[in-house]
Amino acid sequence: MAIDRSLLSGSTAMLLLRLLEERDMYGYEMIETLEQKSQNVFTLKAGTLYPLLHSLEEKGLLTCYEREADGKVRKYYSITREGRKNLKARREEWQEYQRAVVSVLQTAW
Amino acid sequence: MEEFIRKLTEQIRCAKAREGVAQEIEAHIMDQAAAYEKDGVSHEEAVARAVREMGDPVEIGIELDAVHRPKLDAALLGMTFVGSILGLLFFRALDSGYLFPRQCLFTLLGFGVVVGVCLIDYTFIGRWGSLLYGAVTVLLLVGALGIFPQQAKWIQGYGHVPGMTYASYLYVPLFVGVLYRFKGKGMRAVAASVGLLLATSFITWGFSGRSIVAVNLYLINILLLLAAIGKGWFSVKRGRAAAVAAAAFFLPLVYVLGRVFLSEPDSYMLMRLRAFWDPAAYALDSGYIYERIQDVLRGAELIGADAAAQAAGGQPIWSFYADLQLLYIVQSYGLIAGLAVVAALLAFALRAGRIVRRQTNELGYLLSLGCLLVFGFNCIEGILMNFGWFPATTTFLPFLTHGGSATLVYAVLIGLLLSVHRYEDVAAAPKPFRLPFYRQKIRAD
Numbered sequence: 361m362a363i364d365r366s367l368l369s370g371s372t373a374m375l376l377l378r379l380l381e382e383r384d385m386y387g388y389e390m391i392e393t394l395e396q397k398s399q400n401v402f403t404l405k406a407g408t409l410y411p412l413l414h415s416l417e418e419k420g421l422l423t424c425y426e427r428e429a430d431g432k433v434r435k436y437y438s439i440t441r442e443g444r445k446n447l448k449a450r451r452e453e454w455q456e457y458q459r460a461v462v463s464v465l466q467t468a469w
Numbered sequence: 470m471e472e473f474i475r476k477l478t479e480q481i482r483c484a485k486a487r488e489g490v491a492q493e494i495e496a497h498i499m500d501q502a503a504a505y506e507k508d509g510v511s512h513e514e515a516v517a518r519a520v521r522e523m524g525d526p527v528e529i530g531i532e533l534d535a536v537h538r539p540k541l542d543a544a545l546l547g548m549t550f551v552g553s554i555l556g557l558l559f560f561r562a563l564d565s566g567y568l569f570p571r572q573c574l575f576t577l578l579g580f581g582v583v584v585g586v587c588l589i590d591y592t593f594i595g596r597w598g599s600l601l602y603g604a605v606t607v608l609l610l611v612g613a614l615g616i617f618p619q620q621a622k623w624i625q626g627y628g629h630v631p632g633m634t635y636a637s638y639l640y641v642p643l644f645v646g647v648l649y650r651f652k653g654k655g656m657r658a659v660a661a662s663v664g665l666l667l668a669t670s671f672i673t674w675g676f677s678g679r680s681i682v683a684v685n686l687y688l689i690n691i692l693l694l695l696a697a698i699g700k701g702w703f704s705v706k707r708g709r710a711a712a713v714a715a716a717a718f719f720l721p722l723v724y725v726l727g728r729v730f731l732s733e734p735d736s737y738m739l740m741r742l743r744a745f746w747d748p749a750a751y752a753l754d755s756g757y758i759y760e761r762i763q764d765v766l767r768g769a770e771l772i773g774a775d776a777a778a779q780a781a782g783g784q785p786i787w788s789f790y791a792d793l794q795l796l797y798i799v800q801s802y803g804l805i806a807g808l809a810v811v812a813a814l815l816a817f818a819l820r821a822g823r824i825v826r827r828q829t830n831e832l833g834y835l836l837s838l839g840c841l842l843v844f845g846f847n848c849i850e851g852i853l854m855n856f857g858w859f860p861a862t863t864t865f866l867p868f869l870t871h872g873g874s875a876t877l878v879y880a881v882l883i884g885l886l887l888s889v890h891r892y893e894d895v896a897a898a899p900k901p902f903r904l905p906f907y908r909q910k911i912r913a914d
Contacts, residue, residue, distance in 0.1 A: 405524055406497055414537070418894050
């Protein structure tokens with residue numbers, strides 16, 4: 361299913377924070393999990409993912425560490441307290457936006 | 470794939486960030502390729518397809534370049550600059566004699582050191598930790614025994630190496646470097662760290678002849694060891710490691726207290742401590758300074774100099790005890806000026822604390838924490854001492870304590886803090902430096 365990119369790009373950070381709220385993940389794992397959870401609607405490109413992850417890390421919303429898994433050293437990301445706060449704010453903002461869209465769409469004129 | 474990664478990393482101007490990015494992108498491509506291979510695609514085709522999936526390497530590289538920039542904590546640098554200038558002006562009011570040009574020179578040199586250390590990637594401490602520690606110690610020993618033979622008596626507890634009192638604190642970043650080299654090495658490394666921090670305090674006690682320096686270093690290094698244990702550096706059960714560190718904390722304490730109180734009840738050190746509790750009883754020697762401190766505090770105005778004392782021709786407090794610079798400010802400019810200096814030091818500490826808190830890089834975290842602790846211990850003890858709440862001893866306050874070693878040691882510590890901040894989005898975990906024969910031994914295994 362094709363989805364307008366602009367709708368996705370602003371909320372991608374929120375989706376990533378949501379994923380990491382559950383557990384720490386490395387980049388590839390995030391793309392896979394996001395695909396699964398969104399029933400293949402969100403297919404995030406690696407080229408979008410890593411710059412975004414790195415800028416979230418720079419802002420202090422994520423931290424990262426290296427850990428060995430299946431014989432490979434992987435860079436895991438984990439959400440910080442600041443990141444959780446940010447996610448909460450984004451989520452509320454998103455829900456308000458969603459309610460507004462739905463109420464406009466459902467209004468009988 | 471190599472071509473893709475080369476093109477991508479070429480866009481990142483900061484060379485130090487490239488390695489970390491390359492590793493991460495390569496791991497991603499290999500994961501993606503493995504997934505394709507599971508679907509029955511040949512290895513070469515799978516890798517090629519995974520690389521195509523990534524998108525345009527130049528575009529990604531440019532985006533990553535925007536994130537990975539060396540940064541400057543302008544606020545901390547600005548505070549350092551203003552603090553140094555104010556410190557210099559204060560020193561001029563104190564002593565405009567021949568020492569003043571010397572202090573100007575050291576302040577200027579200090580700026581150079583701050584900027585120089587800030588530009589050096591701090592991770593060299595992680596790479597060269599043990600070697601630096603060893604080299605500095607050997608140099609000190611050689612220096613103490615060779616160049617200053619008259620000072621060599623430190624082994625028996627007399628004399629000390631000039632400048633060593635403050636320079637001892639440079640052992641803190643070196644100790645962090647050694648701790649970093651002990652990563653993942655288990656309980657033996659914890660025990661070795663404990664041994665090393667005991668040795669560090671012993672050595673610096675000998676060199677500087679100041680027990681307060683040894684005690685401060687001891688406490689700071691224990692806190693750093695606990696922080697490293699907390700971060701899981703040694704890959705051991707944290708409780709057990711913390712218990713070892715706690716034992717290390719109490720054993721020397723018991724030893725020193727036992728020695729001081731049991732075998733040397735009339736020692737000079739103990740007498741000075743008793744004078745702190747009861748200045749009146751020792752008013753003619755060690756208690757004198759505490760009585761003078763109380764005089765100054767009683768006479769202090771809110772704003773301006775203590776006119777009554779000046780009219781009586783009293784000596785400035787600074788001439789009794791050189792480490793009472795803060796109290797001298799209270800005496801000559803008023804209580805509010807003194808409190809403003811305390812507030813400024815607090816602001817500086819908070820700004821430095823912000824750098825520590827933001828560190829995700831473990832070496833950066835511990836190193837900046839170490840610098841902050843040196844600053845914090847000396848400021849807290851120094852401020853308390855100036856107001857008569859801490860025994861009179863040797864503490865040094867940034868920007869206020871003059872002299873070459875104090876100015877330059879703080880310059881190094883501030884430079885390290887700035888360097889940690891500068892490279893926080895850039896530095897990859899440093900690979901430890903190994904001596905050549907060490908590497909051969911590993912290969913033979």
